[in-house]
Amino acid sequence: MALDEYKPQKGGTEYDPEKTEFTFVGTRPDRPDGLDKVTGRAKFGADMSAPGMLHAAIVRSPHAHARIVKIDTSKAEAMKGVKAVVTRADFADDIPFKPGMGGELWNVLENVMAGEKALYDGHAVAAVAATSALEARDAAKLIEVEYEVLPHVTDVDKAMAPDAPVIRAGTRDRSVPEGFNENVVRYHESGHGDVESGFAEADLVIEDHFKTEATHQGYIEPHACLAMLGNDGKGELWCCTQGHWNVQKLCAALVGIEQSQLRVTASEIGGGFGGKTAVFIEPVALALSRKANRPVKLVMSRSEVFRATGPTASTSMDIKIGMKKDGTITAAQGTFRLQGGAFPGAPCEFTAMCAFAPYALENVHQVGYDVMTNRPKQAAYRAPGSPMAAFAVESVIDELCKQLDLDPIEVRLKNASKEGTKASYGPRFQRIGLVETLEAAKAHPHYSAPLKPGQGRGISCGFWFNHGGETSVTLAMSEDGSAQLMVGTPDIGGSRASMALMAAEELGIPYENIRVTIADTASLGYNEVSHGSRVTYASGLATIQAARDTVRKLKKRAADKWGIDEDAVYWEDGYAKPSGPNAGEFEPMHISKICAKMGATGGPIVGHYEATPEGAGVSFATHIVDAEVDPETGKTSVVRYTVVQDAGKAIHPTYVEGQYQGGAAQGIGWALNEEYIYGEDGRLQNSVFLDYRIPVASDLPMIDTVIVEVPNPGHPYGVRGVGETSICPPLAAIANAVSAAAGARLRELPMSPPRILAALEKQANG
Amino acid sequence: MSKIHVTTTVNGDEVEFLCDSRETLLDVLRDRLNLTGAKEGCGTGDCGACSVEVDGRLVCSCLMLGAEAEGKSIATVEGIAEGEELHPLQKKFIEYAALQCGICTPGILVAAKNLLERNPDPTETEVRYWLAGNLCRCTGYDKIIRAVMDTAKDMREAS
Numbered sequence: 024m025a026l027d028e029y030k031p032q033k034g035g036t037e038y039d040p041e042k043t044e045f046t047f048v049g050t051r052p053d054r055p056d057g058l059d060k061v062t063g064r065a066k067f068g069a070d071m072s073a074p075g076m077l078h079a080a081i082v083r084s085p086h087a088h089a090r091i092v093k094i095d096t097s098k099a100e101a102m103k104g105v106k107a108v109v110t111r112a113d114f115a116d117d118i119p120f121k122p123g124m125g126g127e128l129w130n131v132l133e134n135v136m137a138g139e140k141a142l143y144d145g146h147a148v149a150a151v152a153a154t155s156a157l158e159a160r161d162a163a164k165l166i167e168v169e170y171e172v173l174p175h176v177t178d179v180d181k182a183m184a185p186d187a188p189v190i191r192a193g194t195r196d197r198s199v200p201e202g203f204n205e206n207v208v209r210y211h212e213s214g215h216g217d218v219e220s221g222f223a224e225a226d227l228v229i230e231d232h233f234k235t236e237a238t239h240q241g242y243i244e245p246h247a248c249l250a251m252l253g254n255d256g257k258g259e260l261w262c263c264t265q266g267h268w269n270v271q272k273l274c275a276a277l278v279g280i281e282q283s284q285l286r287v288t289a290s291e292i293g294g295g296f297g298g299k300t301a302v303f304i305e306p307v308a309l310a311l312s313r314k315a316n317r318p319v320k321l322v323m324s325r326s327e328v329f330r331a332t333g334p335t336a337s338t339s340m341d342i343k344i345g346m347k348k349d350g351t352i353t354a355a356q357g358t359f360r361l362q363g364g365a366f367p368g369a370p371c372e373f374t375a376m377c378a379f380a381p382y383a384l385e386n387v388h389q390v391g392y393d394v395m396t397n398r399p400k401q402a403a404y405r406a407p408g409s410p411m412a413a414f415a416v417e418s419v420i421d422e423l424c425k426q427l428d429l430d431p432i433e434v435r436l437k438n439a440s441k442e443g444t445k446a447s448y449g450p451r452f453q454r455i456g457l458v459e460t461l462e463a464a465k466a467h468p469h470y471s472a473p474l475k476p477g478q479g480r481g482i483s484c485g486f487w488f489n490h491g492g493e494t495s496v497t498l499a500m501s502e503d504g505s506a507q508l509m510v511g512t513p514d515i516g517g518s519r520a521s522m523a524l525m526a527a528e529e530l531g532i533p534y535e536n537i538r539v540t541i542a543d544t545a546s547l548g549y550n551e552v553s554h555g556s557r558v559t560y561a562s563g564l565a566t567i568q569a570a571r572d573t574v575r576k577l578k579k580r581a582a583d584k585w586g587i588d589e590d591a592v593y594w595e596d597g598y599a600k601p602s603g604p605n606a607g608e609f610e611p612m613h614i615s616k617i618c619a620k621m622g623a624t625g626g627p628i629v630g631h632y633e634a635t636p637e638g639a640g641v642s643f644a645t646h647i648v649d650a651e652v653d654p655e656t657g658k659t660s661v662v663r664y665t666v667v668q669d670a671g672k673a674i675h676p677t678y679v680e681g682q683y684q685g686g687a688a689q690g691i692g693w694a695l696n697e698e699y700i701y702g703e704d705g706r707l708q709n710s711v712f713l714d715y716r717i718p719v720a721s722d723l724p725m726i727d728t729v730i731v732e733v734p735n736p737g738h739p740y741g742v743r744g745v746g747e748t749s750i751c752p753p754l755a756a757i758a759n760a761v762s763a764a765a766g767a768r769l770r771e772l773p774m775s776p777p778r779i780l781a782a783l784e785k786q787a788n789g
Numbered sequence: 790m791s792k793i794h795v796t797t798t799v800n801g802d803e804v805e806f807l808c809d810s811r812e813t814l815l816d817v818l819r820d821r822l823n824l825t826g827a828k829e830g831c832g833t834g835d836c837g838a839c840s841v842e843v844d845g846r847l848v849c850s851c852l853m854l855g856a857e858a859e860g861k862s863i864a865t866v867e868g869i870a871e872g873e874e875l876h877p878l879q880k881k882f883i884e885y886a887a888l889q890c891g892i893c894t895p896g897i898l899v900a901a902k903n904l905l906e907r908n909p910d911p912t913e914t915e916v917r918y919w920l921a922g923n924l925c926r927c928t929g930y931d932k933i934i935r936a937v938m939d940t941a942k943d944m945r946e947a948s
């Protein structure tokens with residue numbers, strides 16, 4: 024993540040304040056892949072088949088923690104139609120175990136296929152490929168696994184207790200102070216000033232404890248792939264992923280082949296939200312394919328998705344904030360304990376670093392713990408770690424405002440981080456738009472609209488870093504003057520449209536004349552995963568730069584034709600033009616005319632750009648929500664919702680609104696209903712959508728959006744990523760609305776009806 | 790195990806297939822008839838991504854057996870457009886960006902079309918409850934509901 028201060032970049036990738044007029048950027052054209060996606064012809068992960076294809080199924084541990092004594096595959100192997108069975112022995116054996124995140128490759132392998140121990144309910148222990156999906160499932164039942172069940176732990180606080188069962192000794196890294204259970208595997212501490220003297224200056228100090236349960240990204244498309252690998256070490260893989268180069272790298276290592284010999288093609292992707300940045304079934308399908316020497320299709324069931332793919336971390340948090348009567352925050356302190364399943368990696372540092380980022384604080388201190396439990400390996404989920412921190416911090420700020428009788432927006436404005444503020448996590452902010460989102464929220468009719476009896480209003484701010492990352496883009500001109508743009512970041516929510524808009528802006532040709540392709544790993548340089556809200560920022564920046572490279576080449580062709588210097592040519596609206604009377608008198612030359620002759624004038628015209636952009640501007644949001652609590656059933660309804668967020672520059676405003684609305688809706692689910700429920704036996708009890716209920720259409724109101732545009736200094740048009748920040752404020756905003764509506768403060772998520780009823784009862788009993 | 794022979798109609802075409810008695814209609818559509826427009830989001834009737842019409846009734850094809858299709862008339866997302874002319878709902882979904890990833894879109898289009906055929910003038914609440922069985926994780930439903938309501942309005946005005 025780009026946590027350092029913004030560094031000016033070379034080569035014109037910085038914000039151009041002169042560029043305020045746009046022809047295409049900011050318009051709302053139909054997405055290029057729209058027709059495919061409304062007719063059912065778009066090919067998602069499970070929609071691909073191959074001649075001779077086998078189907079596979081995975082055997083999973085029913086135990087939360089167990090030693091694998093023996094796996095007997097003989098009955099399955101003897102079954103008619105079965106072509107291959109794999110266990111851990113069929114994967115690379117040269118991947119070293121290391122403490123902390125240093126051994127991430129080992130962690131990925133251990134998660135993909137259990138070694139000596141099954142570490143959570145749903146952990147893969149073996150897999151089988153057969154001639155049909157039904158046969159594969161039948162064969163999986165014939166694989167006999169003998170387990171020695173071990174004591175388990177699934178709660179973060181319990182896992183930190185001195186007598187908790189240890190998930191894996193030797194995993195903690197050197198950051199962890201002495202005296203903790205070995206399940207505490209990483210430690211983070213940051214801040215500045217002196218919080219004790221800050222608290223002493225406060226008129227009111229509130230200290231409180233909060234907990235949030237794990238939630239799942241809940242993408243509607245289960246993980247799916249089609250793999251082909253021969254014993255010549257060459258492979259092909261089709262899968263739904265947020266980043267196919269990452270899949271290539273991890274899979275090649277796990278099955279022991281060269282990275283370049285595995286070509287990975289990203290299918291259309293049915294949602295990811297961070298959860299499709301890892302590999303789960305892909306290496307298994309490759310190993311089965313190699314053994315059977317046939318293509319293998321592997322598709323997860325919904326229950327496998329819940330049991331074995333990344334939920335968020337669950338948390339236990341302590342927050343202490345001091346405030347003066349005038350609303351000035353004098354000090355803030357937070358302790359954040361995150362469990363991330365049976366592997367290191369819960370984003371405790373992000374939780375800690377995001378917690379107080381919206382506020383300019385003289386005294387701030389934050390601590391994070393990464394804790395292992397017998398749960399699935401957590402995966403990124405939209406601004407990983409930040410929403411939980413915002414829930415705790417913004418709830419305490421709300422309570423301070425209430426007790427000091429202060430307006431919650433005024434208090435946030437008074438303390439808001441601005442350009443030049445030393446962030447709670449270290450660097451100084453460049454140009455940011457928090458104040459602008461707060462002002463827009465204050466001015467929004469929603470904030471002053473009257474409430475009905477039984478309703479309450481809550482607000483919250485939220486913060487996310489955003490990210491750049493390795494990026495590679497190619498733009499190839501065709502003879503007719505249309506353009507083929509190849510990007511390496513899967514299109515999860517309309518990014519083809521924003522890429523085409525940016526390319527059209529630079530080339531000066533119609534949006535429709537640009538064909539955007541998500542290139543496979545063999546057709547483009549490395550591209551980091553579509554995460555960190557990086558696509559419109561980084562692939563967009565690379566698209567602009569690749570288009571500018573193309574324009575340079577187009578101008579050169581015109582200059583050569585005219586016999587003048589290429590610096591005497593400029594580019595406007597798709598034409599090469601002589602730059603002034605001194606350059607000579609020439610008819611402007613259209614792009615189609617230049618391209619028609621490209622074979623004879625120097626060959627194909629192709630622009631490209633490769634870099635790791637580091638100027639992803641951070642992003643802030645302010646949400647307003649009205650909620651109604653039914654005191655009899657404990658059910659909370661969200662009756663009105665407004666998202667205000669800084670987009671830097673909205674390339675395709677409709678899809679920006681969509682990101683705001685989607686983040687808010689996921690936040691509403693997280694706040695009110697969604698949770699991982701583990702039984703005493705350590706098994707997940709709600710692994711289907713009926714029991715893990717995400718918001719449905721009848722649960723939600725319309726979600727109003729306001730796009731604030733405070734340009735990011737690190738992007739030519741000022742773009743900031745927008746995908747993740749939108750999920751940061753809802754948890755607290757809703758908790759604050761519930762508190763206003765029902766008079767009870769909920770400190771544990773989700774605020775499900777039983778918890779609300781319990782809180783109301785406690786309130787009534789004083 | 791011997792397979793079951795089924796004769797049915799899909800999007801107006803007569804089709805025949807052999808299937809296992811355990812295969813769902815969704816399995817048959819996707820794996821035997823190569824109609825991969827209907828998606829499997831859950832396999833338990835909870836997400837609506839597999840929505841199809843059977844004799845005009847909206848059903849989750851993951852909850853119906855392939856063998857039960859005998860003699861029925863099935864309509865899937867692949868049959869919504871007429872030739873190259875998209876259905877007004879399809880056009881409006883693109884125009885309003887009522888899809889982000891698009892995995893829920895086939896099921897939602899089938900369900901919404903079925904609604905508008907029964908009720909050309911639904912209220913927002915009616916649309917929300919009719920589509921409550923179709924999960925979308927990306928959009929927060931706002932643009933979907935607007936697209937359905939405005940398509941209904943356009944279709945009323947056009948008729």
Ligand code: FES
Binds near residue numbers: 828834839840850852
């Ligand atoms: S796949 Fe049929 S309802 Fe989800």
Ligand code: FES
Binds near residue numbers: 887890
């Ligand atoms: S658009 Fe992704 S699930 Fe609906």
